[in-house]
Amino acid sequence: MPPLKTSIAVIGTLDTKLEEFLYLRSRILGNDPSLAVVLIDAGRSIIEHDAITIKQCExxxxxxxxxxxxxxxxxxxxxxxxxxxxxxxxxxxQLKDREEIHAIISLGGSGGTSIASAVMRELPVTFPKLIVSTVASSDVSFYVAETDITMMYSVVDIAGLNEVLKAVVDNAAAAIAGMAKAYAKRISNDHNDIETTRKGIGITMFGVTTKGVNAARKRLESYGFEVYVFHATGSGGRAMERLATEGRLHGILDLTTTELADELAGGVFSAGSSRLMAAARAGLPQIVSVGALDMINFGPMDTMPKKFRERKLVEHTPSVTIVRTTEQECDELGRRIAQRLKENCTRPEFTEVWLPLRGVSALDVQGQAFYDKVSDEALFTAIKNGLEGSGISVNELDTDINDPGWSDSIAKRLRELIELKG
Incomplete structure (x- = not known):
């Protein structure tokens, strides 16, 4: 059977933007005539054209x-x-599951971008996705979320072809053609590769846990694992959990759970109320810790809510101000960690919580700005009490989260859990 042609899905509201989409289609095919285009009409009303592959009624x-x-x-x-x-x-x-498309692209304003981005968010990470949009120069976090959607600003409205829009669409057509060919080649190699793919491990990291995370990463790599480090800025935690849900990870070192503090107190790096659930539901071997739960993250000092300005704080960079969590907040964070793990773990024997008793970040060790043994103890106690009788073990180490011995022990234990699970 001959190999399928490399195909690109082009999706949009063709009742309002047919001319622009036909131009995009022509530029993709002009870039490489060996490509195929699947033109999908997601508009509000029926329109007829020979180039449309999947009609609005379908x-x-x-x-x-x-x-x-x-x-x-x-x-x-x-x-x-x-x-x-x-x-x-x-x-x-359905097209993706049948491997009938190798990339997807769209043009749109706010409505078209909403449709296209929702579609693309449902596709796996690393599948090529590109949107040329009138809203791409603003905050696009709603559209992109934790996925790898590429957004290109249209500069002018997508309302009639002109010199500027044609040039932007030309660039987009060339980009998606290249992405599609690279993706098709990659999955072809994956199908033909007889070697066993290395098992993937997800680790969460923040600037104040970098030293410990890097040491654990290197140890896991020495064991033959492929390690993915996620910056715990909200989208990072969600991205790791998405890969866990997609089956791309075999284990998780969730060392930096600081996103929960931002969720609790209204910081800028919240990962939402589903954080800590995906790996637990998937039954993945995981070690969860409390990295950077000593802090709530805000933007520049002048953007921070007034109620936090009298608290213990550090201007981490000109664009990031961090506030120390209180004893009461730490108690609540411990309760939430225990509750989410307990309620979602399908295989509690493969989940462990590790507590570094001498500090949860580089700023939480003795002599540093956020050192607060009382607040840390409230966090640890709430976790231990909350997980009692759950089957999830809690390990306490008399060290801080960036200590080399901690990193080595935690990496070794995760390997053991993965081997136990088989």
């Missing part, structure tokens, strides 16, 4: 909406976007 049917296009048009714009998004997600995921 996407609408995939959404489960059964009242017909006329009924759809009578709905509010927001409801239409939700319906078409649902159908587009199902349509594109």
């Amino acid at each position: 996407v609408l049917k995939a959404s489960g909406f059964q009242r017909g296009d006329n009924a759809l048009m009578s709905l509010p714009r927001g409801d239409i976007i939700k319906i078409m998004t649902k159908g587009a997600i199902k349509t594109v995921k």
Whole structure:
């Protein structure tokens, strides 16, 4: 059977932007005639054109909406976007699962970007995704979330072709063509590779836990693992848990759980209320610790809420100000860690919590700005009490989180848990 052509999904609202999408399609094919384009119409009304591969009615049917296009048009714009998004997600995921596409691209304003980004967030990390958008120069965290969507600012509105928009679309077409070919080659090599892929380990890190994390990373690499380090800035924690859900990780060293402090106190690096759940639900071997739970993260000093300005704080950089967590906050953080692990662990024998009794960050050791033994003890006690009888073991070490001996012990133990699980 001959290999499938390298194909690119192009998805958008063709009832309003057909001209622009046809131009994008032509530039992709002009860049490399060996490529194929799957043009998908996720617009609100039916439009006919020979270049359209998957019509609006097919996407609408995939959404489960059964009242017909006329009924759809009578709905509010927001409801239409939700319906078409649902159908587009199902349509594109089927194409991806059958390996019929190797990249996806879209053009859009806020509505089209909402549909396209929702579709792309459902695709695996490392699958090429690109959106040319009018909103790409603003805060795009809502659209990108913890995925690897690439966003390109359109400069001008996507409303008629002109010299600037054509040049931007030309660049996007060339970029997605290159991405698709590279991806197709990579998965072909993966299919043909007879060597066993190294097992992946996820580790969370912050500046104040870097020394300990790097030592653990090097030890795990010496054992033959492939290690992925995630910066615990909200999106980092979510990204690690996404890879765990996708089955890309075989173990986790969740050493830096500082995102929970930001969730609790309103800091800028919250990972949301589902943090700590994915690996537990997947039954992955994991060691959870309390790295950087001595701090809440904010932006520049003048942006920090007034209620925190009288607290113990450090201007970490001109753009980051950190505030010491209190005894009461640490008690609550310990309760949350215990509760989330206890309620979500499907295999408690493969989850352990390790506590560094002499400091949870580089700023929390004796002589440093955030050293507070009382608050740390409140954190540790809440975790131990909360996990009592859960089957999740708690290990206390008389050291700080950046000590080389701690790093070596924790890496060795994770390897043992992975070997036990088989």
